[in-house]
Amino acid sequence: MTMNVNPDLSFIKFLKSAGGDTLKKCYQCATCSVVCPLSSDKKPFPRKEMVWAQWGLKDKLIGDPDILLCHQCGDCTAYCPRGAKPGDVLGAIRAYIYTYYGFPQGLAKLASNGKNLPLLIGIPAAVILIMWLISGGMHLPTEEVFTKYGFSQFFGHWDFRWLSKNVFFIDIIFLPAAALALFSAYKGASAMWQKMNEGLNSDSNFRPSCNQFVLDYLWPAIKETVLHKRFNECGVNIDRVKGHLPLLLAFIGLFIVTTYGFIRKDLLGVFIPALHGVIPQYDPFKLLANVSAIALIIGIGILWANRANMEEKKGIVPTFYDWFLIGEIMAVGVTGLGAELLRLADFMTVAYVVYYAHLVSVLMLFLYMPYTKFAHLVYRTVAMAFEKYRESGFVNKGA
Numbered sequence: 001m002t003m004n005v006n007p008d009l010s011f012i013k014f015l016k017s018a019g020g021d022t023l024k025k026c027y028q029c030a031t032c033s034v035v036c037p038l039s040s041d042k043k044p045f046p047r048k049e050m051v052w053a054q055w056g057l058k059d060k061l062i063g064d065p066d067i068l069l070c071h072q073c074g075d076c077t078a079y080c081p082r083g084a085k086p087g088d089v090l091g092a093i094r095a096y097i098y099t100y101y102g103f104p105q106g107l108a109k110l111a112s113n114g115k116n117l118p119l120l121i122g123i124p125a126a127v128i129l130i131m132w133l134i135s136g137g138m139h140l141p142t143e144e145v146f147t148k149y150g151f152s153q154f155f156g157h158w159d160f161r162w163l164s165k166n167v168f169f170i171d172i173i174f175l176p177a178a179a180l181a182l183f184s185a186y187k188g189a190s191a192m193w194q195k196m197n198e199g200l201n202s203d204s205n206f207r208p209s210c211n212q213f214v215l216d217y218l219w220p221a222i223k224e225t226v227l228h229k230r231f232n233e234c235g236v237n238i239d240r241v242k243g244h245l246p247l248l249l250a251f252i253g254l255f256i257v258t259t260y261g262f263i264r265k266d267l268l269g270v271f272i273p274a275l276h277g278v279i280p281q282y283d284p285f286k287l288l289a290n291v292s293a294i295a296l297i298i299g300i301g302i303l304w305a306n307r308a309n310m311e312e313k314k315g316i317v318p319t320f321y322d323w324f325l326i327g328e329i330m331a332v333g334v335t336g337l338g339a340e341l342l343r344l345a346d347f348m349t350v351a352y353v354v355y356y357a358h359l360v361s362v363l364m365l366f367l368y369m370p371y372t373k374f375a376h377l378v379y380r381t382v383a384m385a386f387e388k389y390r391e392s393g394f395v396n397k398g399a
């Protein structure tokens with residue numbers, strides 16, 4: 001049987017620039033598929049992905065769930081006799097996938113290239129600055145106001161008791177950014193599911209109901225993601241779970257606290273204006289916020305050190321894709337905790353500047369979340385759900 005191969009050269013070029021420059025060294029020995037602790041017997045990886053990537057078969061790779069099932073443990077890279085670094089090649093393909101499925105495309109492409117870093121920081125910095133100017137709150141409060149209200153009058157104060165000016169400005173900045181991130185993640189994940197489904201080549205006419213999809217595939221996949229089950233199967237890079245787990249728990253904690261803040265200030269605050277002020281230190285949610293911020297810094301610090309060590313020991317070239325998210329999360333943690341400590345220490349001017357930097361870093365995280373490494377949380381969970389689906393009776397395996 002003959003097969004026409006039309007390599008996508010721009011795709012190969014992207015892989016090389018994103019850490020997959022060792023791709024050509026692969027000579028198909030399959031050691032990587034044998035040592036990979038996460039590869040299944042029925043659908044072994046990453047050898048087949050190395051062949052497809054060498055041939056520039058972009059279309060096959062963007063619909064391949066195994067790319068997302070890889071947890072970048074590095075076992076295959078450690079044992080590859082040719083130094084082809086299959087783990088890094090798969091990481092580069094994932095970076096391509098997040099850009100490919102990203103919506104809107106312009107933002108996805110902007111966030112995928114290190115040359116755009118000044119713009120990636122400049123856009124959110126300008127948005128917060130303009131809003132700060134428009135709000136009329138761009139001045140230091142009196143010491144009394146700062147002690148009593150902290151940053152809750154950062155965007156100023158008005159006498160409209162039902163909705164504080166600060167809550168109003170925070171909402172008009174962050175709610176659209178969060179909505180865009182959610183919509184983009186949904187759009188990207190559903191397009192990827194469709195593409196993976198095309199690759200099944202099944203002629204089955206049966207589809208799971210929405211209920212079945214959630215209970216049998218999605219929920220078990222979410223549980224696996226949260227419990228880090230597959231990370232624990234990794235060999236050489238098992239230490240990565242030590243950073244990954246506190247980081248994930250910190251994000252869950254911060255999500256709970258943000259939701260609590262939204263309900264307290266944006267919803268209940270409309271009826272009880274006293275809830276608009278600073279959340280007291282003894283409030284359990286405040287405690288959770290502080291613990292989560294510390295866990296965030298510890299988790300990302302461990303990942304930072306791990307990556308730096310790995311690059312040094314194995315001679316891996318640092319990539320924007322790997323470092324952008326690490327830097328971004330570190331900035332969120334350090335500026336958030338820093339602003340809080342400076343507020344408690346009454347260093348008002350510096351605290352205000354650090355709080356501004358915190359808002360910028362959080363907006364960056366929201367805006368670029370669906371296109372950076374962060375996106376693996378969504379795409380990998382969807383791929384794990386798909387893995388369960390492709391093994392189910394709904395897929396005609398004889399097709």
Ligand code: SF4
Nearest residue numbers: 026027029030032080
């Ligand atoms: S990537 Fe390395 S281990 Fe895997 S097939 Fe190629 S040469 Fe062999």
Ligand code: SF4
Nearest residue numbers: 036070073074076087
């Ligand atoms: S990096 Fe780890 S999980 Fe990914 S393909 Fe290699 S061995 Fe498998």
